[in-house]
Amino acid sequence: MHPGDMSACEIAGAVARGDISAFECTQAALSRIDRLNGSINAFLHIDAEGAIASARSIDSRRARGESLGPLAGVPIAIKDVLCTRNVPTTCASKMLKDFRPPYDAFVVERLRTSDAVIVGKTNMDEFAMGGSNENSAFGPVRNPWDLSRAPGGSSGGSAACVAAGMSPIALGSDTGGSIRQPAGLCGITGLKPTYGRVSRRGLIAFASSLDQVGPMARSAADCALVLETIAGHDPGDSTSLKADVPPYSRLLEESLAGVRIGRVAAHFTEGLNPEVARAVDEAFAVFRAAGATIHDIEMPHARWGVPTYYLVAPCEASSNLARYDGVHFGHRTDTAQILASHAADRTQKNNIDSDQADSTLVEMYRKSRAEGFGSEVKRRIMLGTYALSAGYYDAYYLKALKVRRLIRQDYLNAFEKVDLIGGPVSATAAFPLGEKTGDPLSMYLVDLYTVTANLAGVGGISFPCGLSASGLPLGFQLQSPALAEPLLLRAADRFQRITDWHQRRPHLEGTLQQP
């Protein structure tokens, strides 16, 4: 089999046995990236040199009989929101165009010690804000299933990369659905772990109380393998959970007999595309056939999820992005121009205003941020700044935190009756590029089915459950109580043992002819 078509589990096994070298796997990934990235734009930075060096080191250590890590030789792509030491980390923003962090994110450290081969950094919506990957400062990602369509976002580069077979696994981050939604739209499997399951250290913050790193792969089994590596307590992240990490990939065997899956009727009323609805209901039928029982449940506050999310996330974002002011790192405007224009002003007015020096600095801030950030990022900074400003805090932010508690309570109530909650991940299949860019609100609604899991901190996974009439993948989402990733992965894996939706591939060679 071509290494580009092998799963992470298969590659790690083959490399460990010596059936294939890490170098061959890496070369296969790099050559596919080389061939496809021009059309898909999934990568912002390809680290061929670094990847080949680590592959060679893995092969030589194997040759010396040393033991290898669990991801030995597996090519992995990293969303460009995660810090990689001395490797460009841009968040797809002009603001961080030249930023090279002096440190690795916790998850990147873990991947390195598990002998995964990092092939590059993937494109995304700027600062992970968006649902289509069209908010990247470095151009949109194209959906490998149809290059005229969006891959979803914000982890669109990681999703497209895996869907196109440029690497078997990738890391994404999920603040309101940014792993699960693009996974669904690209026909792959994406896991958003429980908040605190994976360290956020080195994950460039969008909304700190919602952000979570997770694996994206072609199967739940591969997600399990990656989660085993990246999960675990990090004393450097105060919100990291101290719970033990189960051997996820060895907990997939048990059947689903007796597992109770909740179905929310409200998911199927307004706005859900009938093709998606049909595929989702067929997926429920698969689970029923596998021994699970399906139960109607209610999530009475779920409909408030999106407005709540669009307060909590922008408020935190406006704060997290305050550090990008052009002083210690990131883009700085041409201050010589400001000084020159001030000098001209002074000559005109013939006086030296004591405010002058300070306003140069303030002007540097304003211009640096205006030049460095794209329009969606600015919109959210503005929204968050407004909602936190004097006089509005109680009406907006505090209100949202209260609704957040009600939403979490919905989950706690539901999980007394069922073990998992199933449903759609997106209302439609992948939408055409440009369709929603003119209307921010319509873009915000793509998170409808995913944001509540982030607000409640629970886990969620999405995986393909069908194809639309036009041949686009459709996704199914399962959500679990906190730290129930073993069940989440087992259920998705069971589904993938019964169905073959996850094995469908985009017909890339045909579509590549398009511009």
Add this chain to the structure above:
Amino acid sequence: MAITRSDVAKVASLARLELSNVELDTMTRDLQGIVGFISSLDELDTSGVEPLAHPLGTQNVFREDIPTDSLSLSEALQSAPRHDGKYFLVPAVLGETGSA
């Protein structure tokens, strides 16, 4: 309470974002729409509900007072738009102090 163009200008100043006149118009229109949407939360009675800032209720996380390695000076300055090898440099700030 509809958000006005002058509200938006004030917020932009607070957020240190320069907006052109055209951007100010667009931003005002966008924020009006979004704030209107968000204000649908008003329909929900949340009296007596405690706010939830942290999803999982973790508490009391500390580290011990043990020194760890700092970055080297060159690493500390490596991302700075302007530095002199010792300090970060910014256009002169005079008179005003930041805050307490």
Add this chain to the structure above:
Amino acid sequence: MMMAAASQPTTSATTDVLPYTIVIGLEVHVQLLTRTKLFCGCSTAFGAAPNTQTCPVCLGLPGSLPVMNHEAFILAVRAAKALSCRIAEFTKWDRKHYFYPDLPKGYQISQFDLPFSSDGKLLVCDSKGRFAPRTVGIVRVHLEEDAGKSIHDESTGCADSRIDLNRTGVPLMEIVTQPDLRSPQEARAWLNELKLLLVYLKVSDCNMQEGSLRVDANINLHIPLPDGRIAKTPIVEIKNVNSFRSVERALLYEASRQWDEFNHTHAEIGSSPKQTRGWDDPAGVTRAQRHKEESSDYRYFPEPDLVPVTVSETELSLMTSAQGETPALLRSRLESQWSISAYDADVLVNQGIAFVGYFERLATILSDGKSASNWMQQDVMRMLNENTVAIESFPVRAEGLAALIAQVSSGAFDTSRARDIFSEMVKTGRSAAEVAASMGIADVGDDELMSLCRELVACNPKIVADVKGGKEQAAAGLLGQAKKKNPNVNPGKVRQLCLELIRAM
């Protein structure tokens, strides 16, 4: 933090000479004595080369996360307990937003609506009785991180400012008082008492030169008007004050400035926003600082990267079990245990914990607090000052000094002779006996003393006559002669012996 507007009744016993009451509240920032910063493992040591004590966390680099220093929290709780504060069962951290080049994250991690402690008090007494004892209420004590340092080259005007982030993230405790102080003198004394307390508890070194203690003072005047109403002048916050003496001077200046201003403008509180004025020490004046309206909208919200802290009674007692004696408790204990005056106890305690330790060892050996206290205040303090040495490295141990004092009490040396010996002990580090021997100071034998006295009486008929005539003080004339003949004689003994001889004549 904003100071609450002064609202207390203006009955004051100490300012009756002034046509107004001065109302003062303080905000004190204290650096906690930790080895590492509040949220990262970088060193807090003072004086390192710029930007060498930084890491991704305190540089605010993208992706970095804070983790709370436990020691900082414990020290802060210890201080708050000693300030009689209520310790919150639940406390959290908040982000305070403003843009400034020495604040790399664009926000400071601080505490807003749920500080870890509140509602405390600290009493200040003046042992010289210049003002009545004053209990100053403490609104709150909270923890926050320090900002970095901006270095401005004002001479060139347009040059770059240089930013050093070594201080960024250093743990600070902010103490906010009620507007309970009624004079600049009280404010200074109260600050001294606060500093003493924090140093005793080993919470902070309170070194103002190194920025470990910083004071902002809020002041206004309450002015009784002829119609019986009380006018309150606008509150002014004074910043940039670098010593307690300057605090006192700045407040004195500001009180009279506000009085003058009120007489011109009759402006009262509420007519303008709180003004910030900087203290110009060389010029001895406060100057208005520019006011920025928007910078006061700090957009506080709960810090999502840190989790709340809950403190149970058990944890609280564990945290404060290692707490030392407060200066106030120590003063009253010294007073009662060693039968010394309140004034003496105050002087001793103000010298610091090591000095008190020395005193108590000395007093214990001597079984005499009064004598130990006198020696400490006169001789030990003089030696420390003359030799600019700290008590911790004082070359004479309490045991050695006790031996010397014992010989004085036994009459072996007089006090002035003992002082010479003590001075030599400090210089050489040798014992009292060794010094006495090397200086040829020896006890004069009884026979030798008797023959000396006989000689003196025989040679001074005039003095003998005077004494016999009832003027006993005339005997003093004999002592000087005795010293000349033998510097080692004990003048007391000589006097006693001579008087006996004269009476027997």
